[in-house]
Amino acid sequence: MIVVIQRAAEASVKIDGKIKASIALGLMILIGIEEADGEEDISWLAKKILNLRIFPDENKVMNKSLIDVDGEILLISQFTLHASTKKGNRPSYIKAAKPDIAIPLYEQMVQTLAAGLGKPIGTGEFGADMKVSLVNDGPVTILIDSKNRA
Incomplete structure (x- = not known):
């Protein structure tokens, strides 16, 4: 799995001209799922995402996690x-997972992140034509590939 994590002041996703989900302070995450991905990738990435210290503390040092700042998540599937x-x-x-593999893994990631965060997260719609808006705070953008965790 590959994720592009962007620290957001605000973000939203529209489908057919209607806002499907929006967040204030938090993370807008694009996720790409490949055939070889599984539960181990979800578990490792979710823990990394929730605990990544990329929010500023009182000294403006990136030292706080999404959990620390009670932030939100907008998760968008992007093959x-x-x-x-x-x-x-x-x-x-060719490396991107087909929907029969990708959709269940995407839904499992949604559930895992929501459980770890202790609240629902915003999502797009798998396979839909989406319009994503983002105010990237910082800007802070981080790329993580679960296959490069060793």
Whole structure:
């Protein structure tokens, strides 16, 4: 799994012109799921996301986690994170998981993050044409690949 984590002052996702979900202070996360991903990736990434110290403390040092600041999460599925651009100019998405694998893993990640945060999280809609808005706070953007955790 690959996630792009962006510290947000606010973020929202629209589908068919209607806001599906929005957050204030928190994390807007894009998640790409590949065929080889499983529960171990979800568990490791969720723990990392919830405890990542990227929010400022009273001295403006990034020393607080999402949990510490009682932040929110907006989680958006994005298969294009697994794009391969090695050959030619048209990306290949062969590593991205098919919906029958990706949807259950995405839903499990939603549940795992919500449980760890102690409140529901905002989501997009798997496979939908979404319009995502973000006020990136900092800006702070971090890329994490669960296959590079060793």
